[in-house]
Amino acid sequence: xxxxxxxxxxxxxxxxxxxxxxxxxxxxxxxxxxxxxxxxxxxxxxxxxxxxxxxxxxxxxxxxxxxxxxxxxxxxxxxxxxxxxxxxxxxxxxxxxxxxxxxxxxxxxxxxxxxxxxxxxxxxxxxxxxxxxxxxxxxxxxxxxxxxxxxxxxxxxxxxxxxxxxxxxxxxxxxxxxxxxxxxxxxxxxxxxxxxxxxxxxxxxxxxxxxxxxxxxxxxxxxxxxxxxxx
Numbered sequence: 001x002x003x004x005x006x007x008x009x010x011x012x013x014x015x016x017x018x019x020x021x022x023x024x025x026x027x028x029x030x031x032x033x034x035x036x037x038x039x040x041x042x043x044x045x046x047x048x049x050x051x052x053x054x055x056x057x058x059x060x061x062x063x064x065x066x067x068x069x070x071x072x073x074x075x076x077x078x079x080x081x082x083x084x085x086x087x088x089x090x091x092x093x094x095x096x097x098x099x100x101x102x103x104x105x106x107x108x109x110x111x112x113x114x115x116x117x118x119x120x121x122x123x124x125x126x127x128x129x130x131x132x133x134x135x136x137x138x139x140x141x142x143x144x145x146x147x148x149x150x151x152x153x154x155x156x157x158x159x160x161x162x163x164x165x166x167x168x169x170x171x172x173x174x175x176x177x178x179x180x181x182x183x184x185x186x187x188x189x190x191x192x193x194x195x196x197x198x199x200x201x202x203x204x205x206x207x208x209x210x211x212x213x214x215x216x217x218x219x220x221x222x223x224x225x226x227x228x229x230x231x
Contacts (some may be wrong), residue, residue: 003044004022004044004045005099006011006024006091007022007023007025007045007087007211008022008023008028008085008086008087008088008091009021009023009086010023010028010050010076010079010080010083010084010085010086011079011083011084011085011155012079012082012083012084013083014066015043015058017050017062017066018050018051018052018056019048019049019058019062019063019066019075019079019083020045020048020049020050020079021043021045021047021048021049021052021076021079021080022044022045022049022052022053023042023043023044023076023080023085024041024042024044025085025087025091025095026095027041027042027096028042028080028085028139029085029095029099029138029139031077031080031081031152032080032081032139032140032141033141034141034143037185039076039077039170040073040074040217042076042080043072043076046072047048047072048063048072048075048079050062051221052227053186054125060199063075075190078210080100085139087138092138094168095138096138097212099137099138099142099145102127103120103136103142103145103146104125104126104129105122105209106123106142106143106146107120107149107150107159107161108120108121108125108208109148109206109208109209110161110162110163110206110207110208111125111158111159111160111161111162111163112158112159112162112207112208112210113152113157113158113159113207114158114162115158117164117207117210117229118210119207119208119209119210119211120157120159120173120208124152124157128153128157129149129152129155131156132149132152132153132156134149134152146161147208155193158206161207161209163186163205163206163207164204164205164207164229165189165202165203165204165229165230165231166202166203166204166205166210166213166218166227166228166229166230167200167201167202167226167227167228167229167230168182168199168200168201168203168225168226168227169198169199169200169225169226170182170198170199170200170217170221170224170225171197171198171221171224171225172196172197172198172199172220174220174221174224174225175197175198175199177220177221178217178220178221179199180213181216181220182201182203182217183201183203185203185205185209185212185213185216185221186203186204186205186206186209186213187203187204187205188201188202188203189201189202189203189204190202202230213227214227
């Protein structure tokens with residue numbers, strides 16, 4: 001938890017009533033991103049304020065009227081999810097940078113060039129985002145922003161969020177090393193054990209994982225793996 005000096009105000013206005021809480025901005029962002037975070041860890045002070053700067057607490061009557069409860073955890077959750085969170089410039093820049101990195105990692109892992117079926121390098125994604133002037137919202141979930149950013153990037157680079165189906169054949173002598181790795185990379189659609197002890201499987205993986213997938217299997221089989229992208 002951040003110190004009181006680094007806490008920020010999360011504010012919700014309901015008619016003429018104002019409700020404020022002091023929160024850890026990074027944990028609040030994690031909650032909004034869909035992570036399971038204990039509200040008690042987000043709250044820097046376990047109180048609901050009418051004006052946090054003056055230290056004026058919201059009345060029990062107003063809380064009951066507006067929220068239907070006096071439970072601080074329930075009220076704080078609603079304030080964070082439906083209200084506004086104020087950040088310092090330094091906090092916003094740091095959070096935007098972290099969120100941008102997570103967004104780029106998600107796109108690199110799951111996107112590809114639909115023409116070549118090849119994944120896009122991280123630098124290409126980052127440069128395209130900068131060229132498009134993409135704005136990163138520190139409080140919007142990564143998944144929600146990725147969908148929007150993919151649409152913005154399409155006029156700049158050929159890109160789609162897809163999975164690829166890959167046929168894999170591992171010789172018998174490398175099964176012990178490579179079989180588990182191949183299966184764990186994605187969803188196994190079908191597998192067959194050949195009469196010579198080799199294994200053939202069809203695996204569906206995120207498009208951006210292809211390079212890692214091939215490199216890993218080639219390393220484990222000393223280059224004796226056979227792969228083919230299926231339509």
